Amino acid sequence: MGRLVRISLYALLAGAVALAMVLAWLLGSEQGQRLWSEATSRSPHEVIRHLKRRLQGHDRLEAMLLPALRLAQSRYEREPPAGPLPSLGKGQQPQALAPLVPGIVNTLAVANPQEIEDALLKAQAGTRILIAPGLYPFQRTLRLGQDGAPGAPVVLSAAQPGTVWLEFEQEEGILVDRPHWVFENLNIRGACQRANDCEHAFHVVGRAAFTTLRNNRVTDFNAHVKVNGFNDAWPDHGTLAFNTLTNQGPRETGRPVTPFDLVGASDWRVHDNLVTQFVKLDGNQISFGMFMKGGSENGRFERNLVICSLSGISLPGVRVGISFGGGGTDASACRRGRCEAFEHRGGLAANNIVAHCNDTGLDVNRSREIRLMHNTLVNTSGIGVRNAPADAHLHANLYEGVALSRDGARLSVSSDLAGPAHRYFANADGLIFDWLQKPDPIPSESFVTNDFSGSPRHAETLPGAVEQFQAGGTGRAAR
Structure with a gap:
């Protein structure tokens, strides 16, 4: 039990460090400030996708931040349930609809x-x-x-x-x-x-x-x-x-x-x-x-x-x-x-x-x-x-x-x-x-x-x- 607690604390600490680094970058660079301003007018879904794109090619940052971004993405984008979903009566009906007009001769x-x-x-x-x-x-x-x-x-x-x-x-x-x-x-x-x-x-x-x-x-x-x-x-x-x-x-x-x-x-x-x-x-x-x-x-x-x-x-x-x-x-x-x-x-x-x-x-x-x-x-x-x-x-x-x-x-x-x-x-x-x-x-x-x-x-x-x-x-x- 103590080992699990230590692992959880390490994970929280790593996440806090990563977040601090991201905030420092956002607030300390012109590009970061522009991204921060843009992020406040975007949904979390958009922000996560954008950050993932920006991290491409930055191997060290990817290694640190991608797991957290993927975790956040899974929270905001839930996988649909397995198996067919109900059509709720929409789409093609199993029987023909009533005639559209009476003018077919x-x-x-x-x-x-x-x-x-x-x-x-x-x-x-x-x-x-x-x-x-x-x-x-x-x-x-x-x-x-x-x-x-x-x-x-x-x-x-x-x-x-x-x-x-x-x-x-x-x-x-x-x-x-x-x-x-x-x-x-x-x-x-x-x-x-x-x-x-x-x-x-x-x-x-x-x-x-x-x-x-x-x-x-x-x-x-x-x-x-x-x-x-x-x-x-x-x-x-x-x-x-x-x-x-x-x-x-x-x-x-x-x-x-x-x-x-x-x-x-x-x-x-x-x-x-x-x-x-x-x-x-x-x-x-x-x-x-x-x-x-x-x-x-x-x-x-x-x-x-x-x-x-x-x-x-x-x-x-x-x-x-x-x-x-x-x-x-x-x-x-x-x-x-x-x-x-x-x-x-x-x-x-x-x-x-x-x-x-x-x-x-x-x-x-x-x-x-x-x-x-x-x-x-x-x-x-x-x-x-x-x-x-x-x-x-x-x-x-x-x-x-x-x-x-x-x-x-x-x-x-x-x-x-x-x-x-x-x-x-x-x-x-x-x-x-x-x-x-x-x-x-x-x-x-x-x-x-x-x-x-x-x-x-x-x-x-x-x-x-x-x-x-x-x-x-x-x-x-x-x-």
């Missing part, structure tokens, strides 16, 4: 890859292209031939989810450049030898307004759904609902890794999706679960479940959950030069659950008039608002970590609740949100009328995404 039945290609080119408004059960491989981009119409879209679908698999070996799976198209109940897999060669399952561009993607499962792409302008036309008013976007493993690519990547398009509704596993190994190693940027406006992220990492939370790189602004937009891709004024304006993120990210769960970059409301963040660094003219209002979020603004960004907060998730929930890391200790109720907001499960909120509601946890809908998240 014709059905084209297809049963091989060539028939699918031909039907996509000739189907008229009000037509459903129904794919027979099976596996359909493709090596070239699928293209559309005709416009849909309001109340009479063109629909590409399977009768039931899990019965039709489209396997793409091309960079772009389906090029969506016509308005009023719907894609539903499909399972799509990227089958490329190299991650660089499977960019998008859906590329929604230009005139493709009112595109709807719902109840699909899309696996193994860099940016599973990419949305952007073309020839000064923008695919506004889109919907992404009840889709599962995931990867079987990290992406070995320097290209952007963002399962939902929207640039410039406005008035998109993104709800009830499951987004997981988007680790980027090459290039800048920064990845996002979902973002809207590029001068877009009035986007909504609602009731989504985003899990950055199902294992290996502290792998190299940075993983962010949901973002307005992303990493910023090149002028050539920005909508009508708006990006100097804002990357996104008027966005809402409400009733989302974001978990197991080694960086922010919610991020606002150069985006204005953003509302982040009733979100629950578990095992992330918290909320970040950065780079003027960014401004965001936070209301009734429940999160671990911190809420920080920097580089001229503005942040206002009301009724947020920050603290360890285990204080409030039965097993937050395992995504079990039965309340252990309910916080004080707060008045409901008129424009956030339901919670994560879609249940109506009461006049007096609770912070976070979950007012009443429903044990149903516990299907398994993809691994």
